[in-house]
Each structure stands twice: as structure tokens, then as C-alpha cells.
Amino acid sequence: MKKITINSVASYAGVSKKTVSRVLNNEPNVSDVTREKVLKAFKELDYTPNPIARGLARNRSFIIACLYDNPSKSYITRLQSGALEACHEHGFNLLIHPCELRSQALLDNIEQLLQTSRVDGLVLTPPFSDHGELVAFLRQKKVPFARVASVKLDDESISVRSNxxxxxxxxxxxxxxxxxxxxxxxxxxxxxxxxxxxxxxxxxxxxxxxxxxxxxxxxxxxxxxxxxxxxxxxxxxxxxxxxxxxxxxxxxxxxxxxxxxxxxxxxxxxxxxxxxxxxxxxxxxxxxxxxxxxPVEEMTRLAVEHLIEQINQGDNGDEEQQKEPLQITLEAKLICRESTAAPKS
Amino acid sequence: MKKITINSVASYAGVSKKTVSRVLNNEPNVSDVTREKVLKAFKELDYTPNPIARGLARNRSFIIACLYDNPSKSYITRLQSGALEACHEHGFNLLIHPCELRSQALLDNIEQLLQTSRVDGLVLTPPFSDHGELVAFLRQKKVPFARVASVKLDDESISVRSNxxxxxxxxxxxxxxxxxxxxxxxxxxxxxxxxxxxxxxxxxxxxxxxxxxxxxxxxxxxxxxxxxxxxxxxxxxxxxxxxxxxxxxxxxxxxxxxxxxxxxxxxxxxxxxxxxxxxxxxxxxxxxxxxxxxPVEEMTRLAVEHLIEQINQGDNGDEEQQKEPLQITLEAKLICRESTAAPKS
DNA sequence: CTGAAAGCGCTTACAG
DNA sequence: CTGAAAGCGCTTACAG
Missing domain, CATH: 3.40.50.2300 (Response regulator)
Structure with missing residues (x-):
């Protein structure tokens, strides 16, 4: 049971590892024949690239962290499940990071999270979504983030809310x-x-x-x-x-x-x-x-989706490309139950 | 704002990077004087080792994944918070991975998780704690895991339950x-x-x-x-x-x-x-x-704690050392409220 | 369209 | 007690 690396694939397919890398990342400039050969090698060797090695080379972790401080367990779980959905769809994983809004050491705490986990981006959920200091901190550090249920709709970052x-x-x-x-x-x-x-x-x-x-x-x-x-x-x-x-x-x-x-x-x-x-x-x-x-799940899903998009974009060196401001507002829905029936009138 | 790496520290402290590495990992064979110099350099340069680079070199991710499939949001949140506590204490992070017990593709799903995240270990929560097939699969893959609230107390793996x-x-x-x-x-x-x-x-x-x-x-x-x-x-x-x-x-x-x-x-x-x-x-x-x-949090905290211990142990090459079976049972506590007061008798 | 070289930031043998 | 070399598994320039 030897480890299958990019080298194994390269020699199996009879190409250089750079070519394998090209196929892996869907880069152009690979002939169809070569691409097929490599893809076949992937299959037959049952190869999956090592995300840690990729991460080191590209300075990426493929991990997103979700920040929250919320007493409602059901709300948290819904946030998580929306975030997970978007993450998994794009080959990311989700780290959870509860922390206290009122804590003096909040920024230190976040900084440590960034240092030890090297996450590629952050999802801010209420009450962090509107935490000016935190937002400024992340901007200064150039850490991509998206906000859920934020109300201060400025034009600089991704934010998804409901009405x-x-x-x-x-x-x-x-x-x-x-x-x-x-x-x-x-x-x-x-x-x-x-x-x-x-x-x-x-x-x-x-x-x-x-x-x-x-x-x-x-x-x-x-x-x-x-x-x-x-x-x-x-x-x-x-x-x-x-x-x-x-x-x-x-x-x-x-x-x-x-x-x-x-x-x-x-x-x-x-x-x-x-x-x-x-x-x-x-x-x-x-x-x-x-x-x-x-639609809590949907809000978070959308936020993470756009966050990942932004992350991948910055990766392509398209830094020039204006990131257009992204603010989405979803509809909330009235649900009538027994606690408000006909009044005594 | 140049990136601070082990090299920066080494040259700042006037030692080789191997020595810096030794200090980083609390290895012996460093003179007190040298150690002090290096520690001082850490402080002054505000250095934190890059976990991704460490991970690549040591084949580790410092991440643990928590598996669950549970309808109770509050239970999930409690599991997570116990797991997080233990993770953070030991410099690990926590990935969450809900998945469906009944899914045909369960093992494939887990295998993919292992491939894409390279987690160092898994916490199995109910109903996965007693999933024979999954446990066998992880053993065969030699993936460290710990079980929460498992009942089948065999003598091979970590398990924490309540009575x-x-x-x-x-x-x-x-x-x-x-x-x-x-x-x-x-x-x-x-x-x-x-x-x-x-x-x-x-x-x-x-x-x-x-x-x-x-x-x-x-x-x-x-x-x-x-x-x-x-x-x-x-x-x-x-x-x-x-x-x-x-x-x-x-x-x-x-x-x-x-x-x-x-x-x-x-x-x-x-x-x-x-x-x-x-x-x-x-x-x-x-x-x-x-x-x-x-004590759901405590159960999970203990499980993760021992899991990390096992992970770090395997790392030291102490593979020979018998891992002693670890089964812990905590007490549950009766809480009386109004739904059962004095009977009509 | 393809590849050889260097590098990401650490650690693991191996010398001395 | 300390360090120079090689390597982890990928990617990024750079050539051709």
C-alpha cells in the first residue's frame, strides 16, 4: 500500500508531474490525448491530490471558518448546515469557531485562529456580522470574509440577509x-x-x-x-x-x-x-x-458560495478585476400557528 | 510586512533552522542559552509556525473531524463544544461532518473526507459510535478514532459513555x-x-x-x-x-x-x-x-482528549507501546421538574 | 503543447 | 549540543 503521489501518476502516465498538475487544475495547454492518459492514471491508481501539499505550494488551506456567538442551538446548526453545503460543493471543509463577542481578547483570538488554521476565509454570523472593529481588522489583514444577516450594507463586502x-x-x-x-x-x-x-x-x-x-x-x-x-x-x-x-x-x-x-x-x-x-x-x-x-441555511449557503468565489478569484491573480459588491436580501415568511387565533373582539 | 518563517527566526537568532525546529517542538538537546535566544526571536518577530508546512513534513493536519447524524440540534451543539474545548487546548482545530447513517455511500463519503481533509483523527458520535462496518473500515485504514456514547465496549479503542x-x-x-x-x-x-x-x-x-x-x-x-x-x-x-x-x-x-x-x-x-x-x-x-x-460536553471532551493523545503518541514512533484500552463511563443525573409531581394516590 | 528546476515552510534522518 | 542536506507533495515561474 504505497502512497500514491503526483509522481506515481506522472510515471504511470509517462508524462512530467507538471503535466499531471495541469490536468489536476484544469489548466489549458494540454493535448486531449495527454489529458486522457493522465485522467486514466488517476482512475487506475485511485489518486487524490494531497490538499496539504497543495496548500503549502499555493498558500491555501481549502478551509473556511464559521464564527458565531449565539445562544440558539438550532440557529447555529442551521448556519452550519448551509455553510457546509456550499463548502462541500467546492471542495472546501468547514471549521467552526464559537467565540465571545464581548471578550476583550476577541481580535487576538481571531488572529490566533488565522495563524493556527490558515483558513482561506471567514463567515461572520450575527452578532459578528456587524462588528465594525472585526471587519476592519479582517480588511486590513486582507482576509476574505462574508457576512450573514448583516444590516449595515456597505459596498465593500459580501453580505446576505433576510428582511x-x-x-x-x-x-x-x-x-x-x-x-x-x-x-x-x-x-x-x-x-x-x-x-x-x-x-x-x-x-x-x-x-x-x-x-x-x-x-x-x-x-x-x-x-x-x-x-x-x-x-x-x-x-x-x-x-x-x-x-x-x-x-x-x-x-x-x-x-x-x-x-x-x-x-x-x-x-x-x-x-x-x-x-x-x-x-x-x-x-x-x-x-x-x-x-x-x-431562510438561514440558504443565507449562509449563498454567503459561503460567494466567499469561495472571491477566494478562488484572488487566487487567479485577477486582483485587478473589480469585485463587485454583493448584497443579497432574501424574503422571510410568516407562519401562523395557534398562539394567535381569532381575537376575542 | 514580509512573511516570518523559520528561516527569518533562524537568521535573527543566529542559529540553524534545525535548532529553531527543535525549540518549536520542545525537543531536548538544546542548550539553555540557545533556547532562550530562539524564544526571544519568536517573540520579537511575532512568529507562528505554519501548520500547513508542518503538516506536509510530518504528514499531519492538526485537524479532527466530528461525525454525526442526529436530529437534536442541542445535542449536536453540545458535542461540538466539548470537542472544540479539547481541540483548542492541544492546538487542534475541529471540522464538522454530518452524514447519513443509512446512506449507501457512507464509507465512500468518509473515505472522501479522509482524502480531502487529511484529518488526524475522527470522533464518532451516536449513531456512528456503534457502527461496526465503519469502525472496521477505520481500523483497517489505521485512522485514529474515538467513540462517544458507545455501548459495545470492546478493548481496542477509546470510548466514553454515560450510564x-x-x-x-x-x-x-x-x-x-x-x-x-x-x-x-x-x-x-x-x-x-x-x-x-x-x-x-x-x-x-x-x-x-x-x-x-x-x-x-x-x-x-x-x-x-x-x-x-x-x-x-x-x-x-x-x-x-x-x-x-x-x-x-x-x-x-x-x-x-x-x-x-x-x-x-x-x-x-x-x-x-x-x-x-x-x-x-x-x-x-x-x-x-x-x-x-x-454530561455530553464532558464525554466528548474526554474522547477527543484521549484521541489526540493517541495521535501524538503514534507520532513519536512509540508504535510498540501498548495503547491501553480506554473506556470511561460517566454518571447521568436525575433532574426532577413539574411533569412528575406527587401522584394522585 | 510539454518539462526541468526551484520553491512553499517545515521535519527527518544523518553527521559531527 | 548543533547543523547541512534531503525530502514531504504539490505549484510557480521560466524555457523550449
Missing amino acids: DEQGAFEITELLIELGHKDIAFIKGHPDHSATEQRFNGYRRALAEHGIEYQEHLVEEGNFSYHSGADSAETILHLDPRPTAVFASNDYMAAAVLKAATQMDLKVPDDIAIAGFDNAPIARHIWPGLTTIAQ | DEQGAFEITELLIELGHKDIAFIKGHPDHSATEQRFNGYRRALAEHGIEYQEHLVEEGNFSYHSGADSAETILHLDPRPTAVFASNDYMAAAVLKAATQMDLKVPDDIAIAGFDNAPIARHIWPGLTTIAQ
Whole structure:
């Protein structure tokens, strides 16, 4: 079981290893006959190029790292699966790198990641997508990156998002159309740009339907179940009690539902509840949560796809070629479940 | 900003690059004075060795891949985080590789992973931990691997598990002590060895407490929420209805809870419910689920730790040294919540 | 269209 | 204790 290298293939096919290399990389200037011979040798010897040797010669690793700091396991898993899909399609592998946004040593941590792994690019997921310092750092280091769910759409880097503002607008509008006027709102984590977007959608819906914005109906959460429970404590004891609660994500909405149930409130008759994200919990609890589904996998898949494209481009020495700015916005989708049925009207 | 390589360090420190290499790898036979000089050069030049070059020379990648095929996002995330911890501690990185157990091409898929990534080792998580064919394949290829939550404890490879049988025993015993006699059981996915273990624990508890095993109280699930809902449909319509349900994981238990609530049954008064795993959903729903917490992160961390040890060992040419079999069993812990309170008795 | 030489940044024998 | 040479398996200029 000797190791099969480019040399074995070259001598088997009776050509130089440079020619083998040409075939390997789909370079032009190889006669069809020669190419066939080499391809046949690949097959018969069951040859696969050693990515580490390639990496050393071309200063590449064929690995992409995914950065995240997110409490939602299901969100993380979805991010990963979209990223993996794009990676595998292009012969890349995916490294995962959770790290803390608030950490003092964030940039050191990332620098170390770059040093020890020599990844070819980075996917930034929320809340890193909007981390100005990190983005500047990567630009300065000339490390290719793509951003998922970023809101600050500048014209310099790849970014794929979904329309959170519109999603929040639609869900608020639904509640309004069901007859609700006193609609409480629970904000997400201030570091996530989605937090502001969702809040904006809520306010726009109120405004467009001529409903007055009531500041005391708005609670500060941080996307965690726990923060949802705290907010629910306040909201459900308001007098008069709002007839609906729109939480910025499903975990917080689930916490509101639990609190309401413990207080013997009927959902949605006594109080309607809506969430955001369509996390698994939204359909695992009873009543199921009305929510907004985002194409998380697709967002990440697209981001990584364009990232890889950019990486391969830089490789071709086409540095001159203007990389056109790439900003994509995908649609979010309203999903109605039992937590917001007909209002008591 | 020139690239700092081993050569830069060597000339800066006034030694040969072999000496730098020695310091890098903590080899003996370097005088203290020389070592200091080199270490100082590292600092001042801000040098980090290129892992790709190291990898090529030593035929190593410093990357470990984690294999999984599991519907539970929270379980996956916990696995990953334990694995990452161990990896980072030893200068390794983690690649994730979900794949389908039932896929015809499983071995091809793994072989391709090995070819394209050249990982140094593999962590097998359930249901791969007990996949005989895969294990044989890896042995034959001499790829180091470690298994998490494997039950077939042979003496040849690293394996870390938790005591599922005992956990299931304890939870069943709790139900019995609460006065329940007709305790329904929902099995997990047949490909997971945990399924059998948990079932065994259930039966042992019944037997030790002199309660007759009733086959019609046992349903076949597959760990998914959906399968739990199907099983609940049957169980909750039995006549007489069992007074307790023990589902092999929390997702299925949550489905039972939802079904019971929809039928206006009070939990735990009309029916007690218990799950397994202590997934986030267990505390996110109301009433919270009594369940068993496993140290998933710790299991994976230990598995990867020993895997890396084995990898580094093989590297030292200590092939002769008997690798002692490593099987570790950690304790699972009973967590009581509202879904199983005092029985009506 | 094809190839011989040098190099990517390290490590592994081998000398001394 | 230290170093010069060769090599890991590829690719990048450069010739022809």
C-alpha cells in the first residue's frame, strides 16, 4: 500500500508531474490525448491530490471558518448546515469557531485562529456580522470574509440577509388585523442588528395602522429564554394587560407562553403571542407559535458560495478585476400557528 | 510586512533552522542559552509556525473531524463544544461532518473526507459510535478514532459513555415510588445503542419493584418529536390509560405533553411524563420535564482528549507501546421538574 | 503543447 | 549540543 503521489501518476502516465498538475487544475495547454492518459492514471491508481501539499505550494488551506456567538442551538446548526453545503460543493471543509463577542481578547483570538488554521476565509454570523472593529481588522489583514444577516450594507463586502424589518412588520400587522391594539414588544439583544430591525418593523406597522406607540409596552430582552421570562413577568402584570405580545424571537415568546399558562391565561383568547425565527420550539410547544421563518441555511449557503468565489478569484491573480459588491436580501415568511387565533373582539 | 518563517527566526537568532525546529517542538538537546535566544526571536518577530508546512513534513493536519447524524440540534451543539474545548487546548482545530447513517455511500463519503481533509483523527458520535462496518473500515485504514456514547465496549479503542441504563432505571424508579404502576414507555431510534440501554433500565426498575412488564404499554419511537406525537396518540387512548409515560428523550416527551394538554389532561395529576437528555426544551415548556442530564460536553471532551493523545503518541514512533484500552463511563443525573409531581394516590 | 528546476515552510534522518 | 542536506507533495515561474 504505497502512497500514491503526483509522481506515481506522472510515471504511470509517462508524462512530467507538471503535466499531471495541469490536468489536476484544469489548466489549458494540454493535448486531449495527454489529458486522457493522465485522467486514466488517476482512475487506475485511485489518486487524490494531497490538499496539504497543495496548500503549502499555493498558500491555501481549502478551509473556511464559521464564527458565531449565539445562544440558539438550532440557529447555529442551521448556519452550519448551509455553510457546509456550499463548502462541500467546492471542495472546501468547514471549521467552526464559537467565540465571545464581548471578550476583550476577541481580535487576538481571531488572529490566533488565522495563524493556527490558515483558513482561506471567514463567515461572520450575527452578532459578528456587524462588528465594525472585526471587519476592519479582517480588511486590513486582507482576509476574505462574508457576512450573514448583516444590516449595515456597505459596498465593500459580501453580505446576505433576510428582511427582518418586513417580517416584523407583517407579524405586527397580523396582530392588528386580528383586532389587537395593545401589543407588547420584547426586544432582542442590543448587539444584534436584527434587534433594531425587528423593532422598526413593529413600529412601522403600528404607525401605518394609526395605532399609537406606547413605550411602556416595550421590554428589553436579549433573545434568551430567561430574558423572555423576565419581560413576561412585567408585561403580564400590566394594568390594563396588553392583549398581545410580540417577542423578538421564539425562545422569549415561549417564555411568555409559559408564564401566561402558569397564570391561567388562555392563549390566544386572553393573550395572543408571536415570536420570530421559527425555531423548533415554535412547533414543539402548545399552542404552537405564530412566527417568522428565515431562510438561514440558504443565507449562509449563498454567503459561503460567494466567499469561495472571491477566494478562488484572488487566487487567479485577477486582483485587478473589480469585485463587485454583493448584497443579497432574501424574503422571510410568516407562519401562523395557534398562539394567535381569532381575537376575542 | 514580509512573511516570518523559520528561516527569518533562524537568521535573527543566529542559529540553524534545525535548532529553531527543535525549540518549536520542545525537543531536548538544546542548550539553555540557545533556547532562550530562539524564544526571544519568536517573540520579537511575532512568529507562528505554519501548520500547513508542518503538516506536509510530518504528514499531519492538526485537524479532527466530528461525525454525526442526529436530529437534536442541542445535542449536536453540545458535542461540538466539548470537542472544540479539547481541540483548542492541544492546538487542534475541529471540522464538522454530518452524514447519513443509512446512506449507501457512507464509507465512500468518509473515505472522501479522509482524502480531502487529511484529518488526524475522527470522533464518532451516536449513531456512528456503534457502527461496526465503519469502525472496521477505520481500523483497517489505521485512522485514529474515538467513540462517544458507545455501548459495545470492546478493548481496542477509546470510548466514553454515560450510564444510560442506570439513568433510565432511576427515572422509572422515581415514577414507581410516586405510586405509578402502569408506566408507558416510548423507545428511541433502533440504530442508537442508547435506545436499548434506556429500555433495559426501564425494565430492570419494573422487575426490581415487582411490577409486571406490559408489552402493550411500549411504543416504538425514533427520538423525533413527530414519533413522540404518534406514540402519544396511541398511549393516551389506551383503556385504561397509563398514569405515567417515560419517553426515551425529551423531544418525544414534549410531544406527549402537548398531546395530553390538547386532550385537557392535567400533567402530572392525570398523567405524569418523563423524558431523557435534559434538552433545552425540557425546561422551556410548561410543566417542565423530569429528565436525565448527561454530561455530553464532558464525554466528548474526554474522547477527543484521549484521541489526540493517541495521535501524538503514534507520532513519536512509540508504535510498540501498548495503547491501553480506554473506556470511561460517566454518571447521568436525575433532574426532577413539574411533569412528575406527587401522584394522585 | 510539454518539462526541468526551484520553491512553499517545515521535519527527518544523518553527521559531527 | 548543533547543523547541512534531503525530502514531504504539490505549484510557480521560466524555457523550449
